[in-house]
Amino acid sequence: MLTDKPPLLDVSRLNVFYANLQVLWDVSFFVNEGEIVTLLGANGAGKTTLVQSIFGLLRERRGTVRFRGEEISQLPAYDVVKKGLALVPEKRELFPKMTVRENLELGSFAKVGGEADFERVLSLFPVLEERKGQQAGTLSGGEQQMLAIARALMANPSLIVLDEPSLGLSPLFVTTVLDTMKKLNKDGLSILLVEQNVQHALEISDRGYILENGRVIREAPAAELLCDDQVRAAYLGL
Numbered sequence: 236m237l238t239d240k241p242p243l244l245d246v247s248r249l250n251v252f253y254a255n256l257q258v259l260w261d262v263s264f265f266v267n268e269g270e271i272v273t274l275l276g277a278n279g280a281g282k283t284t285l286v287q288s289i290f291g292l293l294r295e296r297r298g299t300v301r302f303r304g305e306e307i308s309q310l311p312a313y314d315v316v317k318k319g320l321a322l323v324p325e326k327r328e329l330f331p332k333m334t335v336r337e338n339l340e341l342g343s344f345a346k347v348g349g350e351a352d353f354e355r356v357l358s359l360f361p362v363l364e365e366r367k368g369q370q371a372g373t374l375s376g377g378e379q380q381m382l383a384i385a386r387a388l389m390a391n392p393s394l395i396v397l398d399e400p401s402l403g404l405s406p407l408f409v410t411t412v413l414d415t416m417k418k419l420n421k422d423g424l425s426i427l428l429v430e431q432n433v434q435h436a437l438e439i440s441d442r443g444y445i446l447e448n449g450r451v452i453r454e455a456p457a458a459e460l461l462c463d464d465q466v467r468a469a470y471l472g473l
């Protein structure tokens with residue numbers, strides 16, 4: 236279908252440096268409204284660098300990031316979140332001494348629009364509902380990942396970016412997390428999943444990109460990547 240609508244997120248020719256070391260090279264990719272897109276890449280490919288650049292957390296860079304057609308490259312993270320992008324960071328970055336409820340309240344700090352919907356977010360993660368008053372640092376790894384996702388949802392995003400949400404989780408938790416993502420997508424949330432070897436991520440995705448040594452080397456429908464022998468051997472551990 237032809238449409239004049241710009242992609243929801245449009246990253247164009249992004250080059251990122253740590254001092255003199257260039258880590259991303261002319262990286263371009265997009266996420267359309269309503270899509271789930273997976274970005275696949277091995278350790279050190281530059282995935283986290285890319286995610287942090289989108290959120291204005293790294294300043295040494297060239298290129299543009301647009302959201303709904305508007306350039307957001309110069310905005311600080313707080314304002315990026317206010318535009319409707321939310322990040323579930325690689326290391327979760329919860330406040331361990333604060334309760335589940337307090338962590339969620341912090342997630343609504345830069346929210347889009349009116350009231351944050353605490354009950355709606357909790358209803359997606361029954362295990363958190365039961366643990367509202369518990370310190371975040373005492374949750375299991377899987378529960379902490381759920382809380383990190385729930386906290387991001389408190390900002391009412393239209394696009395959520397998850398940096399390796401399945402890292403360190405049991406297969407059961409991976410399935411729970413990705414099934415929840417699929418459900419949220421059906422309700423209208425667009426999703427960028429960053430992963431290194433999760434077949435299940437591609438299974439729920441519309442398209443995928445492969446990042447290798449800081450460059451996008453391939454873009455294809457997720458179904459095509461899933462049945463590609465080379466991709467399966469290099470990135471899905473199959």
Ligand SMILES: Nc1ncnc2c1ncn2[C@@H]1O[C@H](COP(=O)(O)OP(=O)(O)OP(=O)(O)O)[C@@H](O)[C@H]1O
Pocket residue numbers: 253256258276277278279280281282283284285325431
């Ligand atoms: N603060 C930093 N200073 C210097 N180099 C860095 C810094 N952070 C990352 N790098 C380098 O940039 C490259 C990309 O790192 P990045 O963390 O973006 O990769 P990644 O794809 O997220 O890897 P992983 O799957 O292990 O999380 C690596 O070579 C890394 O050593």
Ligand SMILES: [Mg+2]
Pocket residue numbers: 282283284325398
């Ligand atoms: Mg990373």
